[in-house]
Amino acid sequence: MEKQLEKLALDGGKPARSKPLPPNYPGAVVMGEEEAAYAERVIRAQSPFRFYGANPLGAVDALEERMMQDLGVPYALGVTSCTAALVVALKALGIGYGDKVIVPAVTFLATPGAVVCANAVPVFADVDESLNLDPSALERVIDDEVKAIITVPILGNPCDMDPILAVARKHGIPVIEDVAQSLGTSYRGKPAGTLGELGVYSFQMNKILTAGEGGAVVTRDAKLYERAARYHDQGLVRPQLKERFGLQPNEETDAFVGQNYRMSEVTGAILVEQWNKLEGLIAAMKSSHRKLKRQLEERLPGIVFRSSPDEDGDIGSNLGLLLPTAEAAGRFMQAMAAENITAHTLYGGRPVYMVPQLFHQRTAEKDSFPFNAPFKNPIRYTEDMCPRAVDLIPRMVFVPISPLLTDEDLEEVTEGIVKVYRSLRLA
CATH class of the missing domain: 3.40.640.10 (Type I PLP-dependent aspartate aminotransferase-like (Major domain))
Incomplete structure (x- = not known):
């Protein structure tokens, strides 16, 4: 039977972790x-x-x-x-x-x-x-x-x-x-x-x-x-x-x-x-990724993970969670930060073509070279030209998986995600 969840740290409750997770630099954290x-x-x-x-x-x-x-x-x-x-x-x-x-x-x-x-x-x-x-x-x-x-x-x-x-x-x-x-x-x-x-x-x-x-x-x-x-x-x-x-x-x-x-x-x-x-890094991240995913599946049956064409080939460096809306993802990340657990979306929640220099086809060259090439089918970018990307990026939240995570870390991350999901009624 699930224990009663504590108040979110965002609302004055005790954080799931007392300190931040290891920094998200897999190779650097094992340098020696x-x-x-x-x-x-x-x-x-x-x-x-x-x-x-x-x-x-x-x-x-x-x-x-x-x-x-x-x-x-x-x-x-x-x-x-x-x-x-x-x-x-x-x-x-x-x-x-x-x-x-x-x-x-x-x-x-x-x-x-x-x-x-x-x-x-x-x-x-x-x-x-x-x-x-x-x-x-x-x-x-x-x-x-x-x-x-x-x-x-x-x-x-x-x-x-x-x-x-x-x-x-x-x-x-x-x-x-x-x-x-x-x-x-x-x-x-x-x-x-x-x-x-x-x-x-x-x-x-x-x-x-x-x-x-x-x-x-x-x-x-x-x-x-x-x-x-x-x-x-x-x-x-x-x-x-x-x-x-x-x-x-x-x-x-x-x-x-x-x-x-x-x-x-x-x-x-x-x-x-x-x-x-490398082999040790990958093994550690894969193991932690699988444990965390399994624990969350058991505790949150409605949770939606990022899909994969080959889960065995995923190195486990990040756990992707698909939230119902961009607004829900924003609330989730804010609450997770208060729990001392890193969670983020990618690239400001926008497709890469929305970066101003690309979207407006600006380069250091004159006449917007090479965008000025005489294409038979001219290149035009519009905000909605990749609708799945527009929809998914701001809803896909990633939790980094450090090769240094311990079982205790994984338990605390699980508790934090479960607490936030349930408190925000996300699953």
Whole structure:
């Protein structure tokens, strides 16, 4: 029999927790002597640049080798950020001015921003109750000017890749997987980022693993790897990479101008040690996520969770709760904060295309380049063009799951959510 619930902390009751939960930085909260020691070795070797120095230690090479081994891909490339990785991936595919790229309506600004920085224009597709790209929405936004599709598994929940890839293959459109928030996620047993033509990853501060900043590109295609490596390094393919991967580009015909997105050895060193902790991080988050979800299902039969096309592939970094209305979600978050339990919606509760610089197609270039491309089907954004995203984002509340949570923490989080749900009559 349920005990009588206490008064909400918001109304003067005792909070479910006496102190806040661990900060939502999975990789950072497990940083320790291992990362510091490897970074120190790089510094003492006086060789922080990956391709040459007094005594290069090959830290970035080591990171790439671990990624290739664990993700089951033949090519990986460390870069400076996931935004850089997206630009590099787009350029590897030859995308630029006059091209359109499909992006989900729910993602961080960096995803469509990278498309614009690659001189292409984002076209937005709606989402489903996973808050990821809805495969059935793709056909509505595909035309012969669309040259790529970017999928984004939001907060550890995999995208429904089989139907997405089926549509992409039907139209001959390559797929880039933006796995920035979701390293370790899988879909039907395959790591996210390895199902499309290219996958990109982030090692920024609040990602699953971190070096503060950093990113990576992976692919199974030798030519795409060669083009990515060239674009990330001023248009060069270094002798070390040619030898390592058996590349034989023709510099007279294959070369093109690139940018500088090279990962440093210090970043690589930190990430090698972070990568050693990935399996443990994922296991801890998955275990806590499942326990919390099970406890809430038992206590709140009417609760609605974010849907998933593959629950086994969800890394458990966040528990998504779908509230009846945006107003209810607002009250829920306010009450949870008073209980010392973090709960939040994404991106101000709005689709990414509503960010002013995107919505009004403003860039640093004159004449709104690249939005000024002479498209046969001009790009126009309207507030309601992705109605499912408009409806779902402000109603989907996320509770972060730290790898440091104890069973006591989970009990207190459960009690807090149950108290708030029942007091606000949400279930």
